[in-house]
Amino acid sequence: MTITPPALSVFEALESEVRSYCRGWPAVFDRAQGSHMYDEDGHTYLDFFAGAGSLNYGHNNPVLKRALIDYIERDGVTHGLDMSTTAKRAFLESFQNNILRPRDLPYKVMFPGPTGTNAVEAALKLARKVKGRESIVSFTNAFHGMSLGSLAVTGNAFKRAGAGIPLVHGTPMPFDNYFDGTVPDFLWFERLLEDQGSGLNQPAAVIVETVQGEGGINVARPEWLRALAELCERQDMLLIVDDIQMGCGRTGAFFSFEEAGITPDIVTVSKSISGYGLPMSLTLFKPELDVWEPGEHNGTFRGNNPAFVTAAATLDTYWADGQMEKQTLARGEQVEQALRAICEEQSGVDFRGRGLVWGMEFEDKPRASAVCKRAFELGLLVETSGPESEVVKLLPALTISPEDLDEGLRTLARAVRETA
Structure with a gap:
């Protein structure tokens, strides 16, 4: 389809230059349902972004929308x-x-604030x-x-530079396969911990993503996580x-x-x-770690x-019977097969992922952005990482239909071919 960039004058005039996603997707979105978004000019987009992973069950999921409307009304x-509420x-x-009881997880639950970085802090x-x-x-x-x-525990140099002050009390170590398998796992880390002259202060904790999303869909092996x-x-x-x-x-x-069998x-x-x-x-944390004093960490929202x-x-809808996990793994196999076909057809492209998070890495690095731009023109929303x-x-919704998933993968393949 042909998309004419909309008049964005109010956004350009009033909104900060920090805005980012809207630059790659120059449309004014008006509504969304399931795995589709619609702009104010009537164009339809298949969403393989899902709110950066915030919409695993699709846009305006009807079951969840009904519960929300009833509560508000x-x-x-x-x-x-x-405060204690019936909703909480x-x-x-x-x-x-x-979630917790079927997995025999003992965690206490803390509500630290509305965003992910609140939870990390x-x-x-x-x-x-x-x-x-x-x-x-x-x-x-x-x-x-x-x-x-x-x-301070984020690796990306561009994002770190935005802090404007030294980011201290954090030490980076190599993620799984950082040296392409040429160095034993945790060799450097363990040596520093054991050497009294290493200069590494004894850490309080280690923080890790099992799959690095923003870092480029880097998937840690279960054995690495266990180690x-x-x-x-x-x-x-x-x-x-x-x-x-x-x-x-x-x-x-x-x-x-869970796949790694760790707690x-x-x-x-x-x-x-x-x-x-x-x-x-x-x-979430083990009960013995619940050493907070009342009000020691709080927040208005x-x-x-x-x-x-x-x-x-x-x-209650998606996690009571175990079917969601099976469906996600089946959809993941569908994605894997399609990405393998693309990489067999195209040189300089590799892929990796788990479940319904996948990435295609391009040796010609600017090509990834070109693929996303062409995909948008063809009606598919995907972003870059790394x-x-x-x-x-x-990052398609977990509830995406096999037909919509196949359509998006065909569009992606076309975008890759047309940017070669």
């Missing part, structure tokens, strides 16, 4: 700080019954409080958020898994670390936990009750 509490109780009971703060140490170890190409504590968990236990460090983008079923299981000390969850795109985040309503409806935007990232 009966004047349910909207803003509740950390329903969510906690659903989370316990559908709370996790880092708690780890330091529990261990009485400052240093946090993160990994190359990690992304954990845009506030100062989260930026990391064992290292943390040996060296008296807490293990924090950042599951903000890869949790809530994105990789298949509800938590992305992190702390887990951060956000993005799709509300199911509807409403701001909400959780910091940590009790988003409409998000509790849609979150409970999401868990330190040099060299990876085309696929």
Whole structure:
């Protein structure tokens, strides 16, 4: 289809230059349903972005929308700080019954604020409080958020530079396969921990993504994650898994670390936990780590009750019977087959992923942006990731139909061919 860029004068005149997604997708969107978005000129777009992973169940999911409308219409509490409400109780009971108890996970639940970086800040703060140490170890190409504590454990140089001040008390280590398998796992990390002359302060915790989303869809092997968990236990460090983008079923299981068979000390969850795109985040931790004093960490919007309503409806609808995980893995196989075919046809392209998060890496790095631009022109929303935007990232809704998924993959293949 042919898309004429809209008049964006009010956005250009009033909105900050920091805006980004709207530059790659020059349309004024008006409505959305399921896996489709519609602009004000009537063009239809198939969404392989899903709100950067915040819309795992699609736009305006009818089951969740009905629960939200009913709650609003009966004047349910909207803003509740950390007060006890019926909406919060329903969510906690659903989370316990559908997620924690079936997985034998003992976690306490903290509502640290509405966004993912709030959850990470709370996790880092708690780890330091529990261990009485400052240093946090993160990994190359990690992304954990845009506030100062989260930026300190983020790898991307461009994002780090925006802080304007030194980002301290964080130490990066090589992520899985950083040296293409030529160096034993954790050789450098363990040597620094054991050498009294290394200059590495004993860390309070290690924070890791099992799949690095913004870093380029870098997938950690289960055995690497297990070895990391064992290292943390040996060296008296807490293990924090950042599951903000890869949790809530994105990789298949509800938590992305389940495949590795590990139980992190702390887990951060956000993005799709509300199911509807409403701001909400959780910091989960083992009960013995719950050393907070009342009010020691708080926030005005940590009790988003409409998000509790849609979150409970999401868990009860999609996570009570185990079918969502099976469906996601089946859809993932569909994506894998299509990406393999593209890479067999095109030189200089590779792919990787898990569940319904996939990436295509281009040796000719600017080509990834060109593919996303052409895909938009063809009616498909995809974004880039990686330190040099060299990876085309696929994040379709978990509820996408096989037909829509196939259509989007065919469009992607065409975009790759036409940018060769």
